[in-house]
Amino acid sequence: MNLYALSCLRVKEQNLQMCADSMYFDLFTLQGWVRSVRSQKKNVFLHVNDGSSLQSLQIVGFFPSLNLRLLTFGSAVEVTGVLKKSPHPKQPVELEAEQIHVVGKCNPVDFPFKIKERHSLEYIRQFPHLRCRTNVFSSLLRVRSQATTAIHSYFKDNGFVQIHTPVITSNDCEGAGELFRVEPSGPAFVDDTNFFSVPAFLTVSGQLHLEVMSGSFSRVYTFGPTFRAENSQTRRHLAEFFMVEAEISFTQSLEDLTKVMEDMFRSATEHVLAHCAEDVDLFHKRVTPGHRMFKVLNVKLLSLRVTYSEAIDILNRSSENFWGCDLMTEHEKYVVKHCGNLPVFVTEYPYDLKPFYARDNQDHPKHTVAAVDLLVPGVGELCGGSLREERLDLLQDRLQDAGLADTYSWYLDLRRFGSVPHGGFGLGFERYLQCILGVDNIKDVIPFPRFSHSCLL
Amino acid sequence: MNLYALSCLRVKEQNLQMCADSMYFDLFTLQGWVRSVRSQKKNVFLHVNDGSSLQSLQIVGFFPSLNLRLLTFGSAVEVTGVLKKSPHPKQPVELEAEQIHVVGKCNPVDFPFKIKERHSLEYIRQFPHLRCRTNVFSSLLRVRSQATTAIHSYFKDNGFVQIHTPVITSNDCEGAGELFRVEPSGPAFVDDTNFFSVPAFLTVSGQLHLEVMSGSFSRVYTFGPTFRAENSQTRRHLAEFFMVEAEISFTQSLEDLTKVMEDMFRSATEHVLAHCAEDVDLFHKRVTPGHRMFKVLNVKLLSLRVTYSEAIDILNRSSENFWGCDLMTEHEKYVVKHCGNLPVFVTEYPYDLKPFYARDNQDHPKHTVAAVDLLVPGVGELCGGSLREERLDLLQDRLQDAGLADTYSWYLDLRRFGSVPHGGFGLGFERYLQCILGVDNIKDVIPFPRFSHSCLL
Helix, strand or coil: CCCCHHHHHHHHHHHCCCHHHHHHCCEEEEEEEEEEEECCEEEEEEEEECCCCCEEEEEECCCCCHHHCCCCCCCEEEEEEEECCCCCCCCCCEEEEEEEEEECEEEECCCCCCCCCCCCCHHHHHHHHEEHCCCCHHHHHHHHHHHHHHHHHHHHHCCEEEECCCCCCCCCCCCCCCCCCEEEEEEEEHHCCCCCCCEECCCCCHHHHHHHHCCCEEEEEEEEEEECCCCCCCCCCCCCCEEEEEEEECCHHHHHHHHHHHHHHHHHHHHHHHHCCHHHHHHHHHHCCCCHHHHHHHCCCCCCCCEEEHHHHEEECCCCCCCCCCCHHHHHHHHHHHCCCCCCEEEEHHHHHHCEEEEEEECCCCEEEEEEEEECCEEEEEEEEECCCCHHHHHHHHHCCCCCHHHHHHHHHHEEECCCCEEEEEEHHHHHHHHHHHHCCCCCCCCCEEEECCCCC | CCHHHHHHHHHHHHHHCCCCCCHHEEEEEEEEEEEEEEEECCEEEEEECCCCCCCCCEEECCCCCCCHHHHCCCCCEEEEEEEEECCCCCEEEEEEEECCCCCEEEEECCCCCCCCCCHHHHHHHHHCCCCHCCCHHHHHHHHHHHHHHHHHHHHCCCEEEEEECCCCCCCCCCCCCEEEEEEEECCHCCCCCCCCCCCCCCCCHHHHHHHHHHCCEEEEEEEEEEECCCCCCCCCCCCCEEEEEEEEEECCCHHHHHHHHHHHHHHHHHHHHHHCCCHHHHHHHCCCCCCCCHHHHHHHHHHCCCEEHHHHHHHHHCCCCCCCCCCCHHHHHHHHCCCCCCCCCEEEEEHCEEEEEEEECCCCCCHHHHHHEEEEECEEEEEEEEEECHHHHHHHHHHHHHHHCCHHHHHHHHHHHHCCEEEEEEEEEEHHHHHHHHHCCHHCCCCCCCCCCECCC
16 A cells, blocks of 8 residues: 555545544555654654655654664665554554665765755756655656646546647747757768658647647647757746647637636646645645635636737836737736736737737738637746638638748648638646746756756756 | 537437437537438438547438538538437437538548548558548547557556656667757757757657656656657658656566556556447458457466566577577567467566666576566567666666766666665557557557658648
8 A cells, every 4th residue: 555545545534433443453564765764762753755645654663773874864665564543633643663674775965855954946956866856846746747637637528539749740830939850860870861851850839730630520639748949048948848739620719719728727726636735735835835826726717808909908008009019928927917917818919920820810900810828927828729720712822921832731731621610729738837836947847857958867 | 519429328328228209309510521421312311420439420401402512521511400310220310400511621533532432541641631531540549549548547546656758868768779869950059069068869768767756656657759760661660659658666576567567458458448449340340350459358468478588498499599689570479479379478588688777687697687578469569678777786887887887877876865676667559559459550550650751741
C-alpha cells in the first residue's frame, strides 16, 4: 500500500467512524525517502514519503543499535512495522517500526537540499535532476499529472477524439514564429542535408493538422509539446512547452469555443482541487500567498467578455489611440485589471493582426476576424482561438495575396472537399498551471525547462 | 446528439426492451459527411457519418426539388428530421429527413476517394490530408485515441504519476541511436549556432528523465513522441513515433516489470475492444483477415518466458552458435514461431549487448544483465526493459570505462543520494497498434508518418 492509498483509507475510516484498532495490526511495509529525523533517548522518529502524496508517514522505533548516521534527510528506507493510532490529532496513524533498512544513503554534506530548510523555487531550479525530491516540486509534479488526466478526461467525456499531431513538420502554422530546424546529426548525412527532402521544423502548433481531422470528426484535440526558438529569458517563455488544442466542426459562433474553453478550465481545476488539495494548498499558503485562484474559479468566466474594440476603448482612456495594434503584455494586464482582475475573453480582432486562417467577419470598414483570446490575471493570454475561414474563395484570395497558395494547396483541399464551418483554440498548459497555482516563473511548472542557453539533462 | 451517443442509446434500448416509438418523434439534427447516396424515384437515401463511430445513419427523404448533384460522396451536410424505426434489422433507426442542407460540396471528379471503392492502405497513404475521411483510417484514429486513453487509465489506476519528459535534450540515452539535431532556423542565429549553449537533440527515450523522478516517486510513466534519424524506409521504422515508458522504484525483479507490461497490454486491449469493437472488426475482417490478435489476447502472456540463453539454444538448433550476438528481426521471428507464435519474454541478455544503465547480474563467466524484451508475432520487439544499475560503484566503473563519467555525473548523483533498486520499460505504441490490428506497415497506424524523404504537411 502506498501513502496515497493509506491517506484515502484514513479519510474513509474517519468518515465512516469505523476506525477499528484491529485492522492496524497487520504488518505494513513502507518504502520511501526520509523527510525528517528526530531521536529521543533511544527512540527514533522519522517522516517517510513515497511520492504518492504530500503526506509523509511518521515512523516510531526503538533501535538502540541502529546507526543513526545513515538515517539522513533524503536517504531511501524500507520500514516494516505495525500501523497504530497516533496520539497526535494531525496524523491519525503512525508506524511502529520493527525493522528499518537503509536502502540508499544520502550524504547530507553533498546533498544540495538541507533538512528543515525551505528552499526557494529559484534555488531548487539549479538542480533539475534532484528538485523532484523537494516537497514543493513533487507537489507540482502531482498537480501537473492530475491536471493532464483532467484535461484528457474532459475531452473524452465530451466526445473528442485525441489526435497525436506531429512534432516534426514542414509547415509553419503561425507564419511568423521563430522555428527550430531539425537535421540528422550523424556523419552519414554530411552530404545529405535534407533527411526529409524538405526543410523540417519543430511544430509551433498542431492546429493545421487538427483541421485536417475536422474534415472527418466533429470534435478533435491534441495535447503535446510545441516549440519556439525565441531568444528570450523571461519568466513567461520556454523553448519547449505543452499546448492543449481543440478543433470543433460545424460551429459558426465564438460562443461555442468560449464555452469549451471555460468548461475545460473549470472541469480541470475542479479535478485538480479534488485530487491534489494538499499540493495546491502548499503552493497557495507557502509559495504564493495571496493568490486569488479560488476567486477565479468561482466566477462564471463567460460572463466577462469584451470585444477588441472595447478593450481598445479601455486602453484609450489612459493612453493614445491603439486601434489596430496588437495587445502587448502590459495592455493585457491593464484590460484584466479594468475588468476587476478576473479572466476576460477579448473577441473580434482586426483582420491584419491575425493569421490567414482566421475567419473574416466582413464588417467593413472596421474589418475584423472571429478570433478570441482568454486573458487571465498574472499570466496574460491563457488561450487563443478563432473560427477558421472555411470559405474556399476567401481563403484562396488571402493565401494568394500572401504568396502562400502553393505551399498551402493541401489546406485549400480541405475547403474543396466537404468543407464545414469550424473553429478551435489552444491553451498553454504551463500558463494554466501558473494560473491555478500562482507560480510566477514558467520554468517552475515544467519538469525539465528548455530556454535559450539552457538545456540541462 | 452524435452518432456514437445514438448508437449507445440504441444498444441500451435493445437491452432494456424499451424501444418506445414515441421517443423518436423529437426533431433530430445530424451534421456529418455523406458516405453513400442512392435515389429511388423521388426518394433519396443517404448514409451520413460524423466520425464519432464507424456506423453511419441512414437518411430517407422525399425531395423532388433537391439538386441531387450536390449530394455527393464526401460532401458535408446538415440534416434535420425525425428518427424512426427502420424496417431493416441491421439499422434499428433511420432519419426521416425534413430538411437537407449541403454545407460543403465535394467534387467527385477531383476527390481522390471514390464511392463504393475499397481503397488500399497504400493508396490512401498518398493523401495525408484526406485519408481520415475513409472508413478505415477514421477507424484507425478512433482505435488510436481509445488505446491512448486506455494506457493513461491503466497507469492512473495503478498509482503512476505522469511525467512530461522533454523532447529536446542534451542526452543521448541509448548511446548509439541516430539522432536528430535541433537548431534555430532564423537568421538571428547565424552566428550563434548553439541556441542552448550545448548541442541539443530530439529525444530517443524519456528513460533517464524518468529515472530522475524515480528518486522521489514510486511509479512514474511518460507517453509521448520519440525520434530516430534512421535512414531506412522499412515497414517497421518511423523517424517520429510514440513510446510509453514506465519506471518503478523499489523493485528488484524482472517479474515486477513483466507483470506491468502484461497488465498494461491486456487492460489497454480489453478497453479498445470494449469501446471500438466495430472499428477493430473492420481491420480484422477486411484489412487483415486471419489476424490472430484474439488468440494473443486470450493467453497469459507471462507464461511464455525464455532467457536469452534459451533463445540462443533454440536458434543454435537451426544455425551456428549465436551466443553474444544481438537478436535480429529474423531471429526474433524464429523464437516467436518456436514458442507457438505467441508473445514471449526474452530475459537476461549479455552484458555487452545492453546500454550502461542495465543492472549487472554478476553471473560470471556468462555475464548477463537483468534486461527483458517482449517479442510478439508479426511485429517483433514490442517492449524492452531492464532493472537499472542502482549501485554507485558498479555504475561509476562502467561509465568510466566508457569515458562517460563526466557526461553522466548528474546520473551518478541519482545513485549518490537516496538510490533505490528500480527498473522500467518502454513500449512502442505504433507497434502495439500494429499488433492488435494486424496492420503490416507502421505508416498506417500514425496520423502523419515521418520517415526518410517524407515529411508531408
